[in-house]
Amino acid sequence: MKKKPACAEIVIPYKPRYPQTLIHKALESHRFCVLVTHRQMGKTVCAVNHLLKSALTNTRPAPRYFYIAPFLKQTKLIAWDYIKRFSAPLPGVKLSETELCVQLPGGAKIWLLGADNPDALRGTYADGVVLDEYAQIKPAVFDEIVRPMLLSRGGWALFTGTPKGQNQFYELYNYARKAAQTEPGIWWCGVFPADETGVISPEELADIRRRTPANLFRQEYLCDFTADAQDVLIPISLVAEASARRYGTAEIAHAPKIMGIDPARFGADRSVIFRRQGLQAFAPEVFCKTDNMTLAARAAQTIQTFRPDAVFIDAGCGGGVIDRLRQLGFGVTEINFGAAPLKAGQYANKRAEMWGEMKEWLTAGGALPQEPALKADLCGVRYLFDAAGRLKLESKEDLKARTGRSPDLADALALTFALPVAKRSGRAEFARTEYSVL
Numbered sequence: 001m002k003k004k005p006a007c008a009e010i011v012i013p014y015k016p017r018y019p020q021t022l023i024h025k026a027l028e029s030h031r032f033c034v035l036v037t038h039r040q041m042g043k044t045v046c047a048v049n050h051l052l053k054s055a056l057t058n059t060r061p062a063p064r065y066f067y068i069a070p071f072l073k074q075t076k077l078i079a080w081d082y083i084k085r086f087s088a089p090l091p092g093v094k095l096s097e098t099e100l101c102v103q104l105p106g107g108a109k110i111w112l113l114g115a116d117n118p119d120a121l122r123g124t125y126a127d128g129v130v131l132d133e134y135a136q137i138k139p140a141v142f143d144e145i146v147r148p149m150l151l152s153r154g155g156w157a158l159f160t161g162t163p164k165g166q167n168q169f170y171e172l173y174n175y176a177r178k179a180a181q182t183e184p185g186i187w188w189c190g191v192f193p194a195d196e197t198g199v200i201s202p203e204e205l206a207d208i209r210r211r212t213p214a215n216l217f218r219q220e221y222l223c224d225f226t227a228d229a230q231d232v233l234i235p236i237s238l239v240a241e242a243s244a245r246r247y248g249t250a251e252i253a254h255a256p257k258i259m260g261i262d263p264a265r266f267g268a269d270r271s272v273i274f275r276r277q278g279l280q281a282f283a284p285e286v287f288c289k290t291d292n293m294t295l296a297a298r299a300a301q302t303i304q305t306f307r308p309d310a311v312f313i314d315a316g317c318g319g320g321v322i323d324r325l326r327q328l329g330f331g332v333t334e335i336n337f338g339a340a341p342l343k344a345g346q347y348a349n350k351r352a353e354m355w356g357e358m359k360e361w362l363t364a365g366g367a368l369p370q371e372p373a374l375k376a377d378l379c380g381v382r383y384l385f386d387a388a389g390r391l392k393l394e395s396k397e398d399l400k401a402r403t404g405r406s407p408d409l410a411d412a413l414a415l416t417f418a419l420p421v422a423k424r425s426g427r428a429e430f431a432r433t434e435y436s437v438l
Contacts, residue, residue, distance in 0.1 A: 032179075100112035129149065243369075256424075
C-alpha cells in the first residue's frame, strides 16, 4: 500500500483573541461543550473556525460537519460569509452557494443548515455539529436527529448562544455544569459576560447599559438566564456593579474586619475562607478536597495575617475546624444556618438572614473581588416566602440538584454577616481573646 503523501501546512487566516483562545482549548479537549456568551463576543467566528480546523485535521474518510442555526436564512446571514472568508485562502476549496456547503482540501465538507428543516439531516452521519443560538432551537432537533448522527463517528457537539430566559438552553447549561464535574473530560461549560471579556470597552458597555432596559442588558450582556425571573434573590446586575467597585485602605479603616469560613460538605464541594472589611470583600481562599485539620491550619494563618475582629464558621460541617482553632487559642463563633435569625419576623432562618443582609450590603455599595465563581454562586439562589411571610431560601440540596453545585463561595461571604461586630481597639492580645459580638 502506498503511503499517503504528507500534506503541506495549511494556515487558516484567523487570530483568536481572549476569550476565544481559552474557548478553543476547551473545544479541542471536550466532546460536548456549552458556550454562553454576551452579544458581539465573537462566538460565531470561534465556532466557524473550530469547524474548519476540525475538518482539516480529520484523517477519516469523507468527514462531515454541520453548522445549524434556528433558521436557514439566519444561518446564511450570520455564518456563511465567515465560512467563505476564512476558507478562501485554502487551496482547492469548493463552495456551493445553493447548498451552503464548503468542500475542503482532503475531502471534508461543512454544511450550513437551519433547524427549521431538521429532516434534511436525517440518515447521515456527523463528525462535529455546531448548534448556534440554541435557545431558539427545539430540543428534539438534537435529541432525535443530531445525537444519532454523532454515534457512528464519535462526533462532537457545540451548543452556543446568549440567554433567552429559562428554556432548553438554560436546562442544558445546568446539565453541562453538573456533567462537567462528573465527566470533566467529556463535558465543558463556559460563560463569558461582557464585564469580564474586555471585548466591549468599559465606556461602550456603560453607554449600552444606560440605553438598554435593565432586564435586557442583564440577559444579553451579562449572560443572565434569570433576567426575567422573579424569584432570584440577588440579580446579576447588582453583582456586576459590586464587582466594578474598589475601596482604598483609608476608606474602610474605620470598619471591623470579619472572616467567614465555610468547610466543604461533600467531595465535590469547596472549602472557602472569605475576608471582608466594611464595604470591601477581598479575594477568597478556595480549597478542594481539603480535610478539616488542613483547613484549620490555613485559617489560622489567615487569622494571624488579617487579624479579624470576628471569625464565623458554618457549624454544619465545621466542627473539626472550630475545635482545632479553639485549641490553638483563637476565639471563633460557630453559626448554624438553620438557627433562629435575629430578625425573626423577616427571615425564616439564619441562612436567609445572612443572605438578606448580604444583599443589603451589596445595594449599599459593597465591593466584590473579580471572581466568576462567586458571581455564579451569588446569582443562582432562589427565594420564596413561608406561610408566615418570612423570606426563605431555596435549600442547598435543591440548588445543587438544579445547578450541579453548592454556593460555597457565596455562603462563606454570607457568613461575614452572621452577627453585628464591633471593631476592637486592642489588637495585641487578639489570638487569646474572644471576639466582641454585639
